[in-house]
Amino acid sequence: xxxxxxxxxxxxxxxxxxxxxxxxxxxxxxxxxxxxxxxxxxxxxxxxxxxxxxxxxxxxxxxxxxxxxxxxxxxxxxxxxxxxxxxxxxxxxxxxxxxxxxxxxxxxxxxxxxxxxxxxxxxxxxxx
Numbered sequence: 001x002x003x004x005x006x007x008x009x010x011x012x013x014x015x016x017x018x019x020x021x022x023x024x025x026x027x028x029x030x031x032x033x034x035x036x037x038x039x040x041x042x043x044x045x046x047x048x049x050x051x052x053x054x055x056x057x058x059x060x061x062x063x064x065x066x067x068x069x070x071x072x073x074x075x076x077x078x079x080x081x082x083x084x085x086x087x088x089x090x091x092x093x094x095x096x097x098x099x100x101x102x103x104x105x106x107x108x109x110x111x112x113x114x115x116x117x118x119x120x121x122x123x124x125x126x127x128x
Contacts, residue, residue, distance in 0.1 A: 024068040025093075029053065030061050037071065038090050041081040 025031055032051060036042055047058045062082060065071040072085040084090065100107060108114045 020068065024064060024070065027061065027064075029057070030065055033058070033061055033065065034070065034084065034089065034093070037082060037084050041074070041083045043079050043081055045079075 025034065029051065033042075033047060036047065036050065044055060044058050044062055047053070047062075048055050051058065062071065066073065066082075069085060070089055071082050073080040073082050075081075
């Protein structure tokens with residue numbers, strides 16, 4: 001989906017997929033998982049040790065990423081090896097890092113979503 005720069009009358013309906021994409025990456029754990037998968041396939045068990053999280057928590061985050069079409073699983077024996085389904089995701093994250101470097105602390109100081117804001121704290125309901 002291409003993000004349009006002109007705002008049509010029904011702009012909310014056209015931005016829903018883009019908003020869902022960014023929301024799926026808005027959780028620090030999911031972002032860590034995606035960055036880890038840039039280095040290759042990973043199992044949930046590997047991530048639990050690396051991230052220091054419970055298996056159920058990592059599985060829930062992985063399910064979110066899988067449901068969004070960002071990761072895919074490959075079954076081998078009793079294990080599932082997850083990898084990025086679209087390499088373009090890493091290109092997008094690299095461009096986000098360029099943007100963050102250009103804006104300095106502006107994003108982290110954002111009163112709605114920056115560090116220390118009420119918007120930065122995700123509830124269990126909207127964390128997925």
